[in-house]
Amino acid sequence: MTAAFFRSRTGPSGEELIPQAEASSGWGDEHMRGLAVSSALARATEQQVETLGRTDLAPTRWTVDLFRPTRLRPCTTSVSVVREGRRLCLIDSVLEQDGRPVARASALWLTPSRSPSGAVWSGGAQPEPPPVGAELVRAQHRLYFTEKTGWGDATQSRNDARKQIWHERIPVVEGETVTPFQMAAGIADVVNVAANFGSDGLEFINADLTLTLARLPVGPAVGFATTDRIEQHGIAIGAAVAFDRTGVFGTAALCALADGQRAVDVANFAPRA
Numbered sequence: 001m002t003a004a005f006f007r008s009r010t011g012p013s014g015e016e017l018i019p020q021a022e023a024s025s026g027w028g029d030e031h032m033r034g035l036a037v038s039s040a041l042a043r044a045t046e047q048q049v050e051t052l053g054r055t056d057l058a059p060t061r062w063t064v065d066l067f068r069p070t071r072l073r074p075c076t077t078s079v080s081v082v083r084e085g086r087r088l089c090l091i092d093s094v095l096e097q098d099g100r101p102v103a104r105a106s107a108l109w110l111t112p113s114r115s116p117s118g119a120v121w122s123g124g125a126q127p128e129p130p131p132v133g134a135e136l137v138r139a140q141h142r143l144y145f146t147e148k149t150g151w152g153d154a155t156q157s158r159n160d161a162r163k164q165i166w167h168e169r170i171p172v173v174e175g176e177t178v179t180p181f182q183m184a185a186g187i188a189d190v191v192n193v194a195a196n197f198g199s200d201g202l203e204f205i206n207a208d209l210t211l212t213l214a215r216l217p218v219g220p221a222v223g224f225a226t227t228d229r230i231e232q233h234g235i236a237i238g239a240a241v242a243f244d245r246t247g248v249f250g251t252a253a254l255c256a257l258a259d260g261q262r263a264v265d266v267a268n269f270a271p272r273a
Contacts, residue, residue, distance in 0.1 A: 039186030195238025
């Protein structure tokens with residue numbers, strides 16, 4: 001069974017999330033990876049929707065701001081409902097460490113309905129997932145794809161070709177089943193790798209991520225296929241479509257800052273034991 005990002009314990013102020021090895025980042029010995037941060041905030045947000053009893057809502061937009069380094073230290077989350085209406089709910093959440101916020105998220109949940117009958121243009125991106133049964137890079141729970149080399153590991157992906165990543169789900173908290181929303185919201189952070197991993201490794205660190213969902217993913221894994229990347233003066237923006245074995249279910253975008261002095265060797269990255 002895949003290890004979780006956190007274990008839960010009760011602290012003086014309520015639940016605390018204790019980072020596990022799976023939460024460690026390639027950016028430094030004490031850094032927590034964005035997948036874990038986004039997953040923890042998504043879990044807190046989804047729990048709030050359940051508390052409201054709004055089974056009619058579906059997650060539609062998820063935005064995370066990673067504005068301080070997040071360390072491998074105990075975390076707490078807090079949630080506030082900005083607006084709850086008949087057809088929408090807007091929820092903010094914050095991740096805190098050592099008494100101060102280190103990341104925040106904003107989630108928009110909408111009520112699904114019947115689509116109108118009018119014909120409207122729709123995007124044409126239809127990425128293909130890896131073959132069924134393809135062996136993942138086990139330490140990373142993923143496979144890489146480039147337009148030059150096809151599906152494989154990160155070593156064969158050190159080039160300037162457009163990339164995709166296929167990633168299996170990782171539980172957020174030990175003993176809990178990861179939900180489709182938590183899976184998609186957490187894994188969306190790999191768009192930074194899909195967009196910015198090049199010939200010299202990963203030289204950009206993302207400051208945010210935004211995921212939009214037309215539906216929830218189906219199955220135990222999701223993919224992100226880069227559709228665009230623009231870079232000027234050390235600032236890069238990347239865009240991707242999110243897909244599963246059924247088809248495209250959303251989009252993702254992020255902004256990243258150059259950090260070439262400590263580029264991550266993605267090919268050899270593995271969470272610390």
